Amino acid sequence: VAKPADSAPAAFAAHPNPILQWSYRVWCQTGYRMVNEGGTGQPVDALVDPTLDLASPKGFVYNTSARPMPPGGVQFMDNAWYFGTDYLGAVVVKTPDGLLLFDALTTADDAQTQLLDQMVTAGLDPRQIKYIFLGHEHGDHLGGVNLIRRDYAPDVKVVATRPAAASISASRMRAENATYPGSAEEAAAAKARRLLSIPERVDILVEPFEGIDNGLMHVSTGASSVVSAMLTPGHTPGQLTAIVPVQHQGTTRKLLVWSGNDNMEKGDQYATSTDFIQSQAVREGADAFINTHAYQGAIFSHLRRLKADPSVANPMLMGGDGLRRYLGVYANCQRAGAQRLRDGTWKSL
Numbered sequence: 001v002a003k004p005a006d007s008a009p010a011a012f013a014a015h016p017n018p019i020l021q022w023s024y025r026v027w028c029q030t031g032y033r034m035v036n037e038g039g040t041g042q043p044v045d046a047l048v049d050p051t052l053d054l055a056s057p058k059g060f061v062y063n064t065s066a067r068p069m070p071p072g073g074v075q076f077m078d079n080a081w082y083f084g085t086d087y088l089g090a091v092v093v094k095t096p097d098g099l100l101l102f103d104a105l106t107t108a109d110d111a112q113t114q115l116l117d118q119m120v121t122a123g124l125d126p127r128q129i130k131y132i133f134l135g136h137e138h139g140d141h142l143g144g145v146n147l148i149r150r151d152y153a154p155d156v157k158v159v160a161t162r163p164a165a166a167s168i169s170a171s172r173m174r175a176e177n178a179t180y181p182g183s184a185e186e187a188a189a190a191k192a193r194r195l196l197s198i199p200e201r202v203d204i205l206v207e208p209f210e211g212i213d214n215g216l217m218h219v220s221t222g223a224s225s226v227v228s229a230m231l232t233p234g235h236t237p238g239q240l241t242a243i244v245p246v247q248h249q250g251t252t253r254k255l256l257v258w259s260g261n262d263n264m265e266k267g268d269q270y271a272t273s274t275d276f277i278q279s280q281a282v283r284e285g286a287d288a289f290i291n292t293h294a295y296q297g298a299i300f301s302h303l304r305r306l307k308a309d310p311s312v313a314n315p316m317l318m319g320g321d322g323l324r325r326y327l328g329v330y331a332n333c334q335r336a337g338a339q340r341l342r343d344g345t346w347k348s349l
Contacts, residue, residue: 019289019297019315020326022055027333030059032262054086054295061295063087068114072121074303076316078247080255081122082290083115086300088140089292090115091257093244097222098130102242102257103292104144108196111144116152126152131221133229134160134199135259135292136236137167145199157203159219161231164238165202172198206231206240213269214276228284232277234270234334235260241277243286248317254286255316256323261293267338274331278324287320 015021026032035044035056045058055061066085073083079094084105091102105111116126129148135141137160149156160168175194180187206229208215215231228243242257256277263270280286294300302315318326 015322015325017315017318017322017326018302019299020318020322020329022053022297023326023333024329026055026059026061027262027330028336030057031337032264033060035060035062052301053298054300055298063295069118069300070304070307071118072123073118074307075122075310076290076303076306076314077253077255077288078249080246080290081119081124082294082303083118083122084110084292084294085114087293087295089294090144091290091292092119092124092129093246093255094124095222095225097224099124099126099128100221100225100227100244101129101132101148102244103135103141103259104132104148106140106197107143108147108193111147115144116148129153129156131219131227132156132158133227133240133242133257134158134164134168134202135241135257136239137164137171138236138260139171139197141259141292142168142199143197146196149200158199158201159204159206159227159229159240160202161206161215161229161238161240162208163231163233164236164240165205167236167238168199168202172200214273216280228280230277230280232273234266234273235263239273241273243281243284246288248288253288253317254281254284255288255290256281256286258289258291258296259293260291261296262334262337264334264337264341267334267336267341271331271334271338274327274334278327278331281323281327282320285320286323288317289323289326290316 044060045056047056047062068085073081075081081092082089084090090105093100105115119126132145145158175198180190206215206217208231213233217229219227219229221227225245230241232239232241239260244255246253246255291299305312306314
């Protein structure tokens, strides 16, 4: 059974932010397992209340929920929205120069119904999407790119890291060469659906710095907005983490957009990348946080509370110290998890 990590002291858990508390409990105290991983050292237990958290008291994550966000998504900053489901979503930031999209859901159909249609309900015009930042190369973050280019914003620029772009290109080649079942017409339709959900190209590449695996590019998205796009391998080799200016109650805040969850097999690298993110977050004064996997930190339940009552406390506004602590907890717990894999106290499938 996983034990608390000495390198993430309990003082971090005492911080009042509930997203940080969730991170400490799930990553450090109870461990982190998908529910189908029973038998890896911890007995599987049930969720207490799936409307509030998709992680059980013992740290097992249930990912079967596809409950959509309320109509129009959730406006969690004055100019930032979350669209999608309790488990997976996309973030839209409205700037004077157009809309910035972070991630694009799993399929074109998902993107249409869970993102683009809901943007219209929220009063946002998908034709104004100027940039799409891809958080990493897994298919559940890419599905709407081609649809957006084809039907809404043909001049949109897609930003990804060099490793992610290479992986996406390889996925598209495999889809091109795959054999699809059914009649010729059915196979052609299946192939077209598959290709529609894999980006045809990436326009802007975030490269690693010489000699290290991390990288940083400042992407000017207009006259009044610059996004810091970081290459931060961990969940995948091509993971991208972004810092984007947002507005909230008349004040400029810096929102850290995270895309992904764990990878204990690469925990040491993930920890190094999180250290890199933390240094950039401190340098820029980042003080707000969201994960496009909204089950992380039970963010989805906080979003729903904000939707029902915009006056409640907004835990995405962590403050500079809270965000620094969050990233410190995450990095140290990744290190501890990687060590547990090596010493056999935390088995991996």
